[in-house]
Amino acid sequence: MPANTVRTRFAPSPTGALHVGNLRAALLNWLYTRKMGGSIVLRFDDTDLARSTREYADAIADDLAWAGLDFDEVTRQSDRLATYDAAAETLKARGLLYPCYETPAELDRRRKRQLARGKPPVYDRAALELSADERTALEAEGRTPHWRFKLSHDTVSWNDLVRGPQSIETASLSDPVLIREDGTYTYMLPSAVDDSELGITNVLRGEDHVTNTGVQIELWEAIGTKLPVFGHFPLMVAAGGAKLSKREGGASVEEVRAMGLEPEALTSYLALLGTSDDVRPMSLEALVENFEFSKFGRAPGHYAVDDIARLNADWLHEAAFDQVADRLAARGIDMSPELWAAIRGNLETLADAALWKTITEGEISPVIEDPAFAQAAAALLPPEPWDETTWKTWTDAVKAETGAKGKGLFMPLRLALTGLDHGPELKALLPLIGRDKARSRLAGDMG
Incomplete structure (x- = not known):
């Protein structure tokens, strides 16, 4: 396959905030596509009209842009419902999409009976045995059918881009519901139709979809589309191995x-x-x-x-200053490249930079443990201009004058100049604080 023919998609459902697992799926698709020189589609799977909102879609798009992911095309399934209706009618005409009238409670009881008998809880295709009169009677009771896709019960095989050769026995699976009782589509039919019409060549997603792929290959074949290449990558889990849920910190x-x-x-x-x-x-x-x-x-x-x-x-x-300058400005932090270079090694988050902006340019509460020592140090401040050699020149003079050394020399000066007992090297900070502020702080003044 020529590299420039690769075309992938990321297809979130806009029913909530973007989960980090979904961002990972978007990211891996994006990285693969960009490496192959292909194109990637952002497709909003918003056929669940009751839960999907434009606000969620916009928030997802914003999160993706924040992460640096760009897309070559954006589509919405809610704009293409007529296309899915046409595909569904074709499948019905071929006998591959059939109506079922069981309620959720009835299906649940049937699954429990199957499990109790040691059988797999697979749909038994009872609806295929209904006569036209029986279907009419059920509809007269007020029942609205859901529609299932009739699987071939053959072996479906593919060569997975990540997992290698894979095969699924579709006889071990329930015929999937493609249309709900309310007439809305589950993701399977719209996804297959869109992948075909959008020219998707590679479907890359989490390994929890491996079984679904066996089903979807049959659906792709039924609607007469060329099969994409599939790849199923390992999932992320919570620290203890459980499914990563919204209860985990930082899950969105x-x-x-x-x-x-x-x-x-x-x-x-x-x-x-x-x-x-x-x-x-x-x-x-x-x-x-x-x-x-x-x-x-x-x-x-x-x-x-x-x-x-x-x-x-x-x-x-x-990080270089040009990598963060706009982000600092967006946080209202006006910072020089020199200050950034001095403080970046002590930051946990970019917002922490505001503290060091204040310490070098604003007002602080200096900590003076020994006023006599601070007064002596202030008297020995060298004239400006200052650079990174000034700190050593000054502390050598203070040491000679007072006899202080080691922590007893450096910590009182740090506390006086910054109000803190930790932080960036003072050889870099001192020139940014300046002589006037240094003298004022050594005197115990606010500022």
Whole structure:
């Protein structure tokens, strides 16, 4: 397959906030597509009209843009319902889509009986035995049918891009419901129709869809479309191995953003988790170059938002000023490249930069443990201009004058100049604080 023919899609349902697992699916599709030089479609699967909202769709699009993912086309299934209706009528005419009248309670009782007898809880196709008169009678009772796709009960096989050769016995599966009682579509039929009409060549998704793929291959074949290449990557799970749910901290992109974490930290984590590579901060461009499905193991990745926080700090510690200047400005932090270079190694989140902006340029509460020592140090401040050699020049003079050394020398000066007992190297901060503020703070003045 020529590289430029690759076409993939990410198809979220806009019924809630974007889950980090869904972002990972979008990201892996995007990385693969960009590496192959192909195109990627953002398709909103919004046929569930009762739960899908434009607000959720807009929020998902915003989260994807924040993560740096761009798309070559955007479509919405709610705009294409007539197309799905036509495909459904074709399947009905061929006897591949048949009406069923069981209620959810009846189906549940039937499944329980099957399990009690040691049988798999597979739909028994009882609806196919109904006569026309029996269907008419059921509808006269007020029952509205749901519609199932009739599987072939053959073996479906494919060569998975991630998992290698796969096969599914569709006789072991229930005929899937394609149309609900209320007339709305489950995702299967619209997805197959869209993948065909949009020219999707590769369907890449989590391994929880492996069984579905056997069903969907038969559906693709039934509507007469060329089969895409499938790839099913390992899922992410919670730290204890359970399904990653909304109860986990940082399980939605919205939560990760609210924690003040940068997109590079999240995308690096999601792209590298479960691979043979070290999980480290990388740009999207580097992730594209590095991407290979062969690097993924079969074990699920254990998601931990604390690990993303550590990656976030690592990224900030190396970030150049031009990478963060606009983000700082968006937070109302007007910062010079020199101050950024001085403080970045001490940041956990970008918002922390505001503190050091205040410490160097604003008013603080200096901590003076020994006023006599502070007064002596103030008297020895060298004249400006100052640079990174000034700190050593000054502290050498203070040491010679007072006899203080080590922590007894440096900590009182740090407390007086910054009000804190930790922070960036003072050789970098001192020139940014300036002589006037340094003298004022050593005197115990606010500022």
